[in-house]
Amino acid sequence: MAPGNACFVTEFILMGLTDLPYLQLPLFCLFLIMYVFTVLGNVGLITLIGLNSHLHTPMYFFLFNLSFIDLCYSSVFTPKMLTHFTSKKNIIPYGGCMTQLYFFCCFGISEAYVLTSMAYDRYVAICNPLLYHVAMSPKMCSSLMLGSYLVSFLDATAHTGCMLRLTFCDANTINHYLCDILPLLQLSCTSTYVNELVVFIVVGINVIVPSVTIFVSYGFILSSILRISSREGRSKAFSTCSSHIVALSLFFGSGAFMYLQPSSAGSMDKGKISSVFYTNAVPMMNPFIYSLRNKDIKLAVRKTLKRSSFILLYVAVLFSRRHFLKTLSFFHWMFFPALSKIS
Structure with missing residues (x-):
């Protein structure tokens, strides 16, 4: 076993979702569209919440952070993933791979705890509104957000630190489209017992603790909703949640399927497909899930559009006025000297 951080592999090759040539272009177009929608949706939601004071509430504070995390989360690996569809070999340096692994873990874990904080927020809003x-x-x-980021930072450090102690000898082809924990463990030529133990403990805690908190919160929420006498009130409460x-x-289901099972070649192929949901689909869908039926977001969109229209109109008038004055001064320069000469 090589000591410390010694490694013979200086770069890795990412296999991607598939190696079938005729699927590369369709997949490139699909994931490019998904990434564009992810960026536009999350940046749009961040902008709306930041610009509209009536959205400066706890619910939208968490949604603001969720959009920020989703934007960063998808940007960690999607650009590299897209290059794979247009190149024969998708190579990533050892340092780049470890960096990608760290931020992937960091933003993924923080999203789990932000979703948990949002569940607690809904519990308080419905069960204890006063x-x-x-x-x-x-x-x-x-404090909840600071705790989410702190836990994600520590857990990502634990995963990446354990990965740096491994030695990679000859095999350098990662059976995935990103540098994830389980595919990297399969390539190590040293013992991965400590890494697998850390994965089981840390991932188990990060799935079980949020899941239990969410189930308990929604248990109380469901109990409170069923006690609401009016049908309209129950429908409004259900639509909120x-x-x-x-x-x-989507997030916890696909994440648990990927990590809470033995790491084998067959499970890894299935895991790649399930990971598309929590790495690509969830960050893209979240802005639309939380805004399509949300009256506050729709009101913010209308206000922002009106404000933008007014600003654009003001700029257009200012430009037209300046252009008119320039035109007037041009004609004055052209004709008034000639008139003075005639006189």
């Missing part, structure tokens, strides 16, 4: 502004104070919201439940199911 105490909502006290329980979800700015200090409490900031439905988008969050969809996002939770």
